[in-house]
Amino acid sequence: xxxxxxxxEGLLSKMPxxxxxxxxxxxxxxxxxxxxxxxxxxxxxxxxxxxxxxxLPYPSGRLHMGHARNYSIGxxxxxxxRMRGYDVLHPMGWDAFGLPAENAALKSGRQPREWxxxxxxxxxxxLKRLGFxxxxxxxxxxxxxxxxxxNQWFFLRxxxxxxxxxxxxxxxxxxxxxxxxxxxxxxxxCCWRHEGTAVEQRSLEQWFLKTTAYADELLSxxxxxxxxxxxxxxxxxxxxxxRSVGAEVDFTIENSTDKLRVFTTxxxxxxxxxxxxxxxxxxxxxxxxxxxGQARLKAIVDDQGRKDPSSIxxxxxxxxxxxxxxxxxxxxxIWIGNFVLMGYGTGAIMAVPAHDERDFEFCTKYEIAITPxxxxxxxxxxxxxxxxxxxxxxxxxxxxxTAEARKTMxxxxxxxxxxxxxxxxxxxxxxxxRQRYWGTPIPMVHCATCGVQPVKDExxxxxxxxxxxxxxAGESPLARHESFWKTTCPKCGGPGRRETDTMDTFVDSSxxxxxxxxxxxxxxxxxxxxxxxxxxxxxxxxGVEHAILHLIYSRFWTKVMRxxxxxxxxxxxxxxxxxGMVLKDxxxxxxxxxxxxxxxxxxxEFGADTCRLYVLFAAPPDKDMDWQQTGVEGQxxxxxxxxxxxxxxxxRLSGPVGELSAQDKRALRKLHQTIxxxxxxxxxxxxxxxxxxxxxxxxxxxxxxxxxxxAAALPEILKSLIQLLEPFTPFIAEEMWEEIGLxxxxxxxxxxxxxxxxxxxxxxxxxxxxNGKLRGKIVVPTGAxxxxxxxxxxxxxxxxxxxxxxxxxxxxxxxxxxxxxxxKG
RNA sequence: GCGGAGAUGGCGGAAUUGGCAGACGCACUAGCUUGAGGUGCUAGCGGGUAACACCGUGCAGGUUCAAGUCCUGUUCUCCGCACCA
Numbered sequence: 001x002x003x004x005x006x007x008x009e010g011l012l013s014k015m016p017x018x019x020x021x022x023x024x025x026x027x028x029x030x031x032x033x034x035x036x037x038x039x040x041x042x043x044x045x046x047x048x049x050x051x052x053x054x055x056l057p058y059p060s061g062r063l064h065m066g067h068a069r070n071y072s073i074g075x076x077x078x079x080x081x082r083m084r085g086y087d088v089l090h091p092m093g094w095d096a097f098g099l100p101a102e103n104a105a106l107k108s109g110r111q112p113r114e115w116x117x118x119x120x121x122x123x124x125x126x127l128k129r130l131g132f133x134x135x136x137x138x139x140x141x142x143x144x145x146x147x148x149x150x151n152q153w154f155f156l157r158x159x160x161x162x163x164x165x166x167x168x169x170x171x172x173x174x175x176x177x178x179x180x181x182x183x184x185x186x187x188x189x190c191c192w193r194h195e196g197t198a199v200e201q202r203s204l205e206q207w208f209l210k211t212t213a214y215a216d217e218l219l220s221x222x223x224x225x226x227x228x229x230x231x232x233x234x235x236x237x238x239x240x241x242x243r244s245v246g247a248e249v250d251f252t253i254e255n256s257t258d259k260l261r262v263f264t265t266x267x268x269x270x271x272x273x274x275x276x277x278x279x280x281x282x283x284x285x286x287x288x289x290x291x292x293g294q295a296r297l298k299a300i301v302d303d304q305g306r307k308d309p310s311s312i313x314x315x316x317x318x319x320x321x322x323x324x325x326x327x328x329x330x331x332x333x334i335w336i337g338n339f340v341l342m343g344y345g346t347g348a349i350m351a352v353p354a355h356d357e358r359d360f361e362f363c364t365k366y367e368i369a370i371t372p373x374x375x376x377x378x379x380x381x382x383x384x385x386x387x388x389x390x391x392x393x394x395x396x397x398x399x400x401x402t403a404e405a406r407k408t409m410x411x412x413x414x415x416x417x418x419x420x421x422x423x424x425x426x427x428x429x430x431x432x433x434r435q436r437y438w439g440t441p442i443p444m445v446h447c448a449t450c451g452v453q454p455v456k457d458e459x460x461x462x463x464x465x466x467x468x469x470x471x472x473a474g475e476s477p478l479a480r481h482e483s484f485w486k487t488t489c490p491k492c493g494g495p496g497r498r499e500t501d502t503m504d505t506f507v508d509s510s511x512x513x514x515x516x517x518x519x520x521x522x523x524x525x526x527x528x529x530x531x532x533x534x535x536x537x538x539x540x541x542x543g544v545e546h547a548i549l550h551l552i553y554s555r556f557w558t559k560v561m562r563x564x565x566x567x568x569x570x571x572x573x574x575x576x577x578x579x580g581m582v583l584k585d586x587x588x589x590x591x592x593x594x595x596x597x598x599x600x601x602x603x604x605e606f607g608a609d610t611c612r613l614y615v616l617f618a619a620p621p622d623k624d625m626d627w628q629q630t631g632v633e634g635q636x637x638x639x640x641x642x643x644x645x646x647x648x649x650x651x652r653l654s655g656p657v658g659e660l661s662a663q664d665k666r667a668l669r670k671l672h673q674t675i676x677x678x679x680x681x682x683x684x685x686x687x688x689x690x691x692x693x694x695x696x697x698x699x700x701x702x703x704x705x706x707x708x709x710x711a712a713a714l715p716e717i718l719k720s721l722i723q724l725l726e727p728f729t730p731f732i733a734e735e736m737w738e739e740i741g742l743x744x745x746x747x748x749x750x751x752x753x754x755x756x757x758x759x760x761x762x763x764x765x766x767x768x769x770x771n772g773k774l775r776g777k778i779v780v781p782t783g784a785x786x787x788x789x790x791x792x793x794x795x796x797x798x799x800x801x802x803x804x805x806x807x808x809x810x811x812x813x814x815x816x817x818x819x820x821x822x823x824k825g
Numbered sequence: 826g827c828g829g830a831g832a833u834g835g836c837g838g839a840a841u842u843g844g845c846a847g848a849c850g851c852a853c854u855a856g857c858u859u860g861a862g863g864u865g866c867u868a869g870c871g872g873g874u875a876a877c878a879c880c881g882u883g884c885a886g887g888u889u890c891a892a893g894u895c896c897u898g899u900u901c902u903c904c905g906c907a908c909c910a
Contacts, residue, residue, distance in 0.1 A: 019864095232829050232905070239828080239906055246910080264910060277910095312908080339908045349910050357826095358908050426909055547905085617850070618837060623830095624903085628837060634850045637865095644865090680841085690839065693849035700849090703866085767845040772891040774845055812890055818844050822890050 017648035018739075020640040022607030025735045030129065032734075039745060042135045046087035051534050052078045053513055053573075055542030055550070056093045056140075060100060061119035063126040065582040065589060065627070066543065068599040069615040073579055073688070074541045075132045076616065076727035080682045082133075083723065083751035089534055090133060091516040093140035094120050097148075097505045099177060101438045105470040112438045113466055116143055126600055130608045131730045133747065138519045142508035143438070147515065149461030150525040151507050152443040154557075156454050157564055159444075163210045164432075166452060170281070170342075171431060173202040179435045180206060201281075207442055207501065208429040211552070214559050215425045218552065219243055221571060228575040230622075233547040240548045242426025247410040248346065249419035251276055251323035251332065253288075260284065260323055260334070263345030263424055266355065267413070268405035270327050271394040272373035273350035274363060277316065277337035282347045288319040288334055300338045314339050314362045325350075326418040327409070328395055337362060345424050353384065360384035374402055430553065432504045437468055437477040439502030447489035447496045456490050462498070476500050509550050510557035513537060513572065528566050537573035544578035551576070577686070580624035582615070589627070597627055609729035610636045616688040616728060635692075639732055642699050642725070645706070646718055646736045653718065653740060655711035663708030665758075670701040671717055672758040678724055679754070688728070695724060715740075720752040768793045769820040770802045778819075786813040793819040 033039055054074040057067055078090040094116075101112035108115075120141060127134065140147055158164035172181040174191040181191060181199060191197045211218075219241045222234050246265035253260060260276055278285050280300040289297050296317055316337035323332050332350075339358060340349055353363035354372040360383065363370055375381045376389045388402040397405045413419030433442065441462040443455035455462055465484045468477040478484050478500040489496040511525070517534045518526035558572045581588055584595040602611045613635040619625035660668070678691045698721065702709075709717070718740050726733040726746045737746045761782050766789060768776045776798040780789060790811050793799055799821070806823040813819050 235828065236905060242909060244909070262910085266910080314908080337908095339910095341909065344909045351910090356910070358910075361908090424909080544904085620838085623838095626837065628851070630851050631837065638850080640865090685841070687839090687841085689837095690841095690849080693839075696849055765845095769845085769891075772844095772889090777845080810890060812844090814844065818891090820844080820890055 017644040020643040020732070022609065022636075022639070022732075026129075026131075026603075026607050026609070026731045029731045029734050030131070033131075034128070037136060040090075040133050040135050041137060042089045042091075043087040046089070046533055048086050049089065049534055049538075050081045050086035051089045051537045052081065052539045053089075053091070053516075053537050053541070055540075055546065056095050056509065056512060057123065058098060058100070059094045059096055059116055059119040059123055059141075061122055063123055063130075063599050065597055065599055065615065067127075068130065068611060069582055069621070069625070070541060070543070070579055071127065071130065071132050072612045072615050072728075073577070073621050073686070074539075075134075075612075075730075076688060077539060077541075077682065077686075078133055079727040079730065079747045080751065082747050083726070083749065085750065089516070090135060091138040091140075091513075091519075092127065092132070092134045092136070093138075093512055093516065094123075094142065095505065095509050095512075096120065096141045096143035097439045097502075097508055099436065099438070102436065102470055111466060112470070113143060116438075117141075129603055130599070130612065133730070138516050140512055140515050140519055142505075142512060145461045145463055146520075146522065147512075148440040148464075148508070150511075150515070151440040151503060152455070152460050152462055153457065153525060154511070154560070155503070155507075156443060156457065156460075158209060158560060159454050161563075163213060163560060164207060165210065166205060166207050168203060168205050169208075169431075170201045171204050171206055172199045173204075174199055177436075180204065180431060180433060204433075206431050206433040207444075207499075208431050209556075211430045211556050212425055212427055214556055215241055215243065215427050217559060218427075218555055221555065225571065225574075225576075228573075230544075230576065230578050233544065233551065233576060233578060236547045237552060240427060240552065243423060244425075245423050246421075247406075247413060247419055248422040249326065249350070249413055251325060251350070253334070254322040254324060254331065258284070260348050261346045262348045262350045263422060264350055266352065266406070267409045267419075268391060268394075268397070268400075268402045269352040269355045269373055270325065270350060270409065271330075271397075272352040272354045272371045273325060273330075273332060274353060274369040274371055275318075275333045275335050275351045276323050277335045277340050277349050277351050277359075277362070278319075279340040279342035279347040280336055280338060281342040282336075282340075285319075285336055288321050289317075289336060290320065293317065293319060293336075297336060300336065303338065312338070314358070314365060316362065316366070318366075326413070326416070333368070335366075335368075343428070344426065355384055355386055357384050357386060377401075427552075430504075430556070432507060433501040434504055435476045435479075435500075436502050437464075437470060439505060440464070440507060441478070441484075442499040442501050442503055444499040445487055445489055445496040446499065447492060447494060449494055450489050450491040452499075453489055453491045453496070459490070464502075476502075478502070506549060506553050510554045511561065513540075513554075514561070514567070525566070531567050531569075535567065536569045536571060537575075539575045539577065540573040541577045541579060543581070547578070577622070579621050580619065582627060583624050584627040586626065597629075602632065606632060606636045607639075607731070609639055609732045613639070613692060613728055617692045618689065620687050620689055622686075638696055638699065639729065641703070642695075642721070643732060643736065645699065645702055646722070647739055649706070649709070649714060649718065650740050652709070653711060653715045657712045658710065660712050661708045661710050663705035664710055664713035667702055667705045667709060667717055668713050668758040669761065670698050671720055672754050672756075674698045674724060675720060675752050676754045676759075679751070682727075692728060695721075695728075698724075722746060723749065723752050764816060766793075766816070767818055768796065768799050769818065770799065771822055772820060775799055775802050783816070786815055789813050789815065789819050790821075793821065 052074055054070050078088050082088045096116050101116050104110050104115045105112050155164055174181050174197060176194040176197045191199055222238055244265050246263060247267040248261055248263050250259040250261050280297055285297060316335050319334045321334045323334055325332050351359035351363060353359040353370040355374055372381060373391060373393045374389045375392055391400045391402060391405045392398045410421040441464055443462045445453050447453055465481055468481055470477050485498040485500055487496045487498050514526050514531055518530045521527060554572050561567050587593055589596045599611055614632045617635060618631055674694045677694045681687055681691050722733050722736050733746050734744050737744050763779050764782050765777050765779050767774055768778055776796050778792045778796050780792055790813055803823060808821060808823050810822040
């Protein structure tokens with residue numbers, strides 16, 4: 001009991017207010033929810049389904065603020081949709097394979113699985129402590145055989161269809177990770193996990209998944225995602241796929257039967273090609289440069305500076321050899337150029353310096369001929385001219401508009417057999433082999449007689465052995481684990497050696513959200529009928545850092561599964577929301593900067609409700625937010641204000657119900673405005689920061705009206721207030737719900753409806769402008785006509801002063817909104 | 826270089842459709858509460874002025890009765906891509 005309270009001797013029979021004790025309240029409801037897991041169970045046969053999903057976390061052992069933010073957004077939506085009558089699927093799992101477990105093993109000798117499972121249990125506690133309404137009966141950990149056996153199963157299906165294949169290729173090798181990286185995992189020439197560690201090129205036999213088989217569909221599908229996905233993610237994907245339409249043309253090498261194939265988007269400029277330039281890694285480069293060129297060639301290949309295109313100077317040398325232009329027979333020198341990429345097109349280009357800036361730069365530097373073959377339709381030709389125009393100097397094609405020449409010339413090349421129209425993608429097939437232990441074993445066997453053979457379905461899963469020694473040096477631990485790799489060939493039964501590479505962990509996250517629908521199925525990855533009930537995901541929420549990696553791979557996987565006949569949806573998710581980062585002092589929270597705020601510490605000090613409220617309040621969810629500790633305290637104070645208000649008014653609910661008092665009306669009006677605002681925001685823009693601001697305004701209003709509130713309005717006000725808080729602060733909401741004598745859980749009750757009756761005001765305050773500047777305000781009855789508004793405005797003392805001696809030119813009246821009087825003189 | 830997002834008080838941010846700029850919170854100030862401190866409650870809080878006037882949404886123009894919002898140009902910041910032939 002607080003003697004200091006101003007209500008302790010109040011006129012009304014108010015209960016003494018209670019102080020907000022977050023610890024007591026949250027412990028109580030946490031325990032309560034733990035005892036009753038059915039509370040969050042997903043309905044079995046959804047009629048009005050809503051699948052809300054947040055990206056699954058890597059179980060590092062600790063939650064960070066990014067998680068708290070991501071899951072607070074998703075949980076608010078999940079609770080709201082549930083209150084709106086939807087059958088909500090809101091699951092959670094663990095992206096549990098990956099390198100950190102092996103590093104932990106090295107450092108502390110912990111077995112990776114044991115380390116991972118302990119982290120999972122710790123983080124699960126953290127998520128529960130934050131009160132997220134998740135269906136834990138559907139939890140999935142990707143490191144468990146029940147899950148990864150289906151990675152293997154899918155791999156076999158892809159292998160059967162030629163979508164998984166093995167080839168020797170130049171791969172990105174991170175010396176720190178001692179493994180291969182996918183193109184997507186190389187950032188600025190360095191490893192995505194080890195900034196500053198340059199990625200090396202090595203030639204290795206690798207497994208690939210044929211993402212390029214779906215390149216066109218991955219690209220065209222982007223159009224259907226527009227509106228539901230952020231534009232910038234779609235742009236990033238479009239650029240990543242990088243489709244370009246052009247032609248491939250063969251140049252015959254002089255004094256040789258061999259040919260050089262180039263890719264160009266501007267075959268119309270081929271008569272202006274004054275040299276061919278090969279990437280230094282081009283397979284024919286070594287031969288063409290001859291013995292005297294080897295040293296220069298190697299110097300260019302090894303030049304690390306090539307990774308940074310902004311600072312690199314174009315460099316190269318002539319091989320001394322020539323090729324013949326198939327269109328005009330021109331003898332064209334063959335060069336090596338450091339700016340030509342082996343990984344794009346054919347690794348060889350025809351340089352047309354007159355019509356390409358890069359070629360112009362290169363050819364100017366080395367004084368190679370520059371021959372213009374396109375001129376603008378109007379005006380002077382200035383080089384380099386890269387636009388479309390009219391061809392000239394191009395034999396029979398001279399005079400043709402460029403766009404037309406492109407087509408005709410590609411067609412001619414095809415008929416004559418020295419080229420063809422071609423489409424090139426920047427997207428490469430997905431290299432999935434990793435020389436690591438803690439991942440899904442690739443279900444293949446190498447046999448001396450039969451070659452590479454797939455493991456039979458009935459022998460799945462290929463279990464990852466747990467008794468391994470992790471040394472961090474040399475080969476993968478699996479390659480040293482004889483009882484793992486020693487096996488028999490599935491075809492001939494002879495001695496075989498298992499593939500000891502494991503799969504990239506992005507495989508795990510490419511389809512996990514399907515498994516959530518049917519997580520305990522042990523005869524197939526999932527029952528297609530169940531998928532049909534829940535897919536596509538209605539709302540996916542996560543960080544923008546996954547815009548290309550995870551989000552392209554999972555789109556690819558969905559298309560493969562569809563073509564396997566397992567699902568019918570073309571895309572995994574209709575809507576994607578990318579939340580902003582959590583910053584502190586203008587920088588991303590990180591260990592190295594020492595600016596981490598630990599959600600669990602925050603929960604201990606202020607409670608989960610305050611933590612959730614603050615991450616939503618500090619900025620709109622899609623924007624980066626800057627952490628301010630004092631801001632957290634403000635949220636805590638707000639919850640205290642609400643709590644004291646509800647508890648001290650709880651026993652006024654059952655008084656005699658009479659007419660609504662003026663304060664009742666005022667409070668109800670504010671309440672219903674708030675309901676309308678928050679409902680609309682959930683449906684449209686997700687500006688939860690303003691929703692919380694609206695709840696604060698409502699609370700402030702209730703404080704001001706408090707003395708005059710009666711039992712005619714209070715029950716509705718308190719009940720709705722609690723419901724409006726429920727998506728954001730479930731613990732305190734549940735506690736207050738009980739305090740006012742209602743039966744929970746709060747989210748099982750329907751979301752409050754706006755009653756327009758309460759929104760009506762008897763009088764309206766209308767701003768009055770003179771020449772567009774605010775000069776006063778008038779109070780008129782609601783619904784007053786334009787004439788009344790104008791007359792009242794002109795009659796207003798303040799306004800009249802501004803009008804005195806001037807001529808009224810025009811009066812703009814927006815009924816119910818504004819009056820603007822235009823004067824002159 | 827290309828593409829995208831943004832620039833609003835001391836700070837985080839609001840203004841959804843061109844219609845009262847600065848909601849809400851933080852910080853700060855005052856009054857009340859308190860033995861004091863803290864808490865709590867009430868109020869003030871863009872600059873400027875005694876009060877008005879006036880000035881004010883990165884900068885310069887424009888459209889409009891009316892512009893943070895639309896148009897043109899420009900600067901800066903962040904993000905993504907980057908010799909993709």
